[in-house]
Amino acid sequence: MSNKVQISLPEEDLDWIQLRQDLGPHVEIETTKEKLQRKIKENPLVPIGCLATTAALTMGLYNFRTGNRKMSQLMMRTRIAAQGFTVLALVVGVVMTYGEKK
Numbered sequence: 001m002s003n004k005v006q007i008s009l010p011e012e013d014l015d016w017i018q019l020r021q022d023l024g025p026h027v028e029i030e031t032t033k034e035k036l037q038r039k040i041k042e043n044p045l046v047p048i049g050c051l052a053t054t055a056a057l058t059m060g061l062y063n064f065r066t067g068n069r070k071m072s073q074l075m076m077r078t079r080i081a082a083q084g085f086t087v088l089a090l091v092v093g094v095v096m097t098y099g100e101k102k
Contacts (some may be wrong), residue, residue: 042093042097043092043093043096045086045089045092045093046086046090046093048089049085049086049089050086052082052085052086053083055082056075056076056079057075057076059071060072060078
């Protein structure tokens with residue numbers, strides 16, 4: 001003979017089960033590559049800013065190593081500008097995404 005004890009759970013603990021049943025088998029799982037492609041299409045300025053920042057940093061470090069102080073300083077200032085552009089692009093992208101969902 002088995003003695004089964006029934007435990008009652010609050011309804012909010014089972015919300016995820018209901019959500020999964022509501023969504024059904026139509027939930028598509030997005031791979032990392034697909035997510036990256038989608039994010040780049042949504043806000044293409046961020047990768048451009050990241051590439052510009054990386055290029056300026058690389059050139060600045062190269063010129064620092066070779067002793068070209070003037071160009072090294074210029075590239076470090078360019079890097080700061082590129083980082084600012086990237087942050088601005090991120091903020092604009094977030095605001096635009098928030099505006100679309102609202």
